[in-house]
Amino acid sequence: MHLAYPAVLSALLFCTGLYGVLARRNAILVLMSVELMLNAVNLNLVAFDVWLSKTAEETLHSGQALTLFTIAIAAAEIGIGLAIVLAVHRNRGTSDIDKLRDTAEGPGPDGSGSDLPDSDALTAEQAEKAEASA
């Protein structure tokens, strides 16, 4: 099989995952998209390992070993990620990423009281827009 097929497939998978990470609002779907990207990388690793081992006299199949390693890491990561999502959901009643904006820059230290409702209204408006576009 020509190397182009798995490479194109993995590129498609990676782009799908990237789109998911950037555009999905549900945290679980974002985690799934991360998995897609990881697996696109895994696919690449395996394909290129096989391609390299054709020409090499002797190989350790380090690509495939690294894939196994990545799968193990990904499993751990998804476990922790889902646990965080569960905890957040239990605390906040939602796992919508757009609504988890605790790190947003609030009204500045010199901001007066009148700035506060304004910026709140702004974020609420942005949230509405994001909801509409999703």
Next chain:
Amino acid sequence: MTTTTLAVLVPLLPFLGAAAGLLLGRTAPGFVRPLAVLPTLAALVLAVLVAVRQGGDAAVDAATELTPTGSVPIELAVHIDGFAALVAVLVGVVASCVQIYSTGYLRDDPRYPSYAALVSLFTSAMLLVVYSGDLIVLLVGWEVMGICSYFLVGHYWETPEARAASIKAFLVTKLGDVPFLIGLFALAGDTGSFRITKILGAVAHGGLDHPTLIALLLLAGVAGKSAQFPLHTWLPDAMAGPTPVSALIHAATMVAAGVYFIARLLPVFETSSAAMVVLAVMAAVTMAGSGLAALAQDDIKRVLAYSTIGQLGYMTGALAVADRGAAVFHLLSHGAFKALLFLAAGAVIHAAGTNSLAAMSRMRNLRDRVPDAYWTMTVALLALAAIPPFSGFFSKESVLGAAEHVSTGHTEHAPAAAGWIVLLSGLLTALLTAAYAARLWLLAFRGRGADAPDHGRQPLTMTVVLWVLAVPSLALGGLTYRLLPDWFDGRDLTPTLTTSVLGTGLALIGGLVTYAAWRHTTALAARVPLGAVAAHPEGDAGLVEAEAIASHTPAYGNIAYAPDPADPGRLLLGPLHHSAAVGFHLDAVYRALFVRPVQAAASLVRFLDREVVDAYVRGAGALPRWLGAAVRRAQTGNVQTYVSALLAGTVVLAVAAVLVATGA
């Protein structure tokens, strides 16, 4: 011990007493009274010893230079001539009396330890000024007195009057001290030394290049310290301090320092006839103006304060006619009877529960409540009015005689104009002095109306010193006017017939006119009830006085004035009465001339600082703040936005890397 050692100990003992009193006042309150009284008494004994050993002979001079200080050397020097020896004795007597009196006057005062220590320090500074033979050392004592007067006048700092008066006393005297300092430097620059003996030697050989300038600069400092026009305004307000402090400031220290300073350096002033005329005019304005103002005051202590200003005018007048013997003679006798007047006034205020003469004139039998104060104050007022044979007569006549001597053509030392100015204003002031002395006596001790409140006897410490001081008030002048010339410059101090007749006649006229006016107006007193007395008559005298001062303005509308139609001063002064009561509006003039411009300049500076300088500071802050606000917008809290930015950055970097690698 040598005379020099004794002389060094005289100012040192009260200083050590003050230091010990300040250190031990809180931890060992039992030692405070001995520490206040004993060093001052010891200093008095030593001062008497020094005076006896000096004996009016050649001056005792000693100097030691601690360390070289550059061009003009500063030495720790004593210069004890007859003037210094006798003035030191006076300072010792008055300070000892004041310390003993204070133990009774402020016996329940919680701040007595610091008060007594500051009085000791004050005494020590004055003794330093008296004995010092070096002008810079003298200046040290001079300035220490300034700060001590600030603390002591502000002793009742709970009352706003005392706070204002202490700051005023400090600032006004400092206003004179700045030119004084420049004058000292100019003097040292011309003569090459700060030592009084060397300066006088240089002056005798014509070594003074700018005599008028130096004399006028020094005069400014003297006017501030000795409360001469136009810098006298702090002295009446300083009455907000405790009475013993007033006695100390008015009789022996502080105000005497200025007169004494001119007496020491009189040859410097004599080199400039312009300065002598200025001194004479200053003395004349001070004398006459203070006499009129004293006639209109309602506060018994303010009457005495204006009388001090007037008597200091006599002393500067004597100096203006180049007779320092007469000036210091009047300083000595005035010190005795003015200390007595103030200490007796303190007893009277305690007994009456008020410091207002209008209120006292509505009390019967006040003289029976304070018999000691009554009799001694009578003696002192007769001395003040210069009635023979009291001591004030001899000293005042020596001043008038000196002025007459100069005005009749003996103008080797002073211009004839100065003689005439001093003589005429001196005679006018003799009339006014007798008038206000009589008014004070009549209003305080010849009142009619309800019985004076009975607050019990004064403590023994307060009455004994009155009699001690009554002796010199009565007899000092008559006994010593023949002996003093040996101690002073040798000039005769015997009263001359012309001025004696004129002065005594005018004094008698003043007293009798006041008596007649009082007979005329006193009937009105019963019709206009007036008066407020202290809220805590059972407290110690200091408390009663503080309350009397604090309640004067609310009760009568003014600190210096009472709307009393029964006041003979009102009849005598006529339309002048109101302006005389407020010191001829000099405070208002100063307010318009100096206080308002300074306040306006301060508000201008505040405007420039807030609106101009701060505009740049705020502008420097505003730009980064706007940039920060713009950057802050990127912090939305949405993780996906951050990742998008990360992706964009990665793509840009990757494209750049590829472009660089391919060499495009």
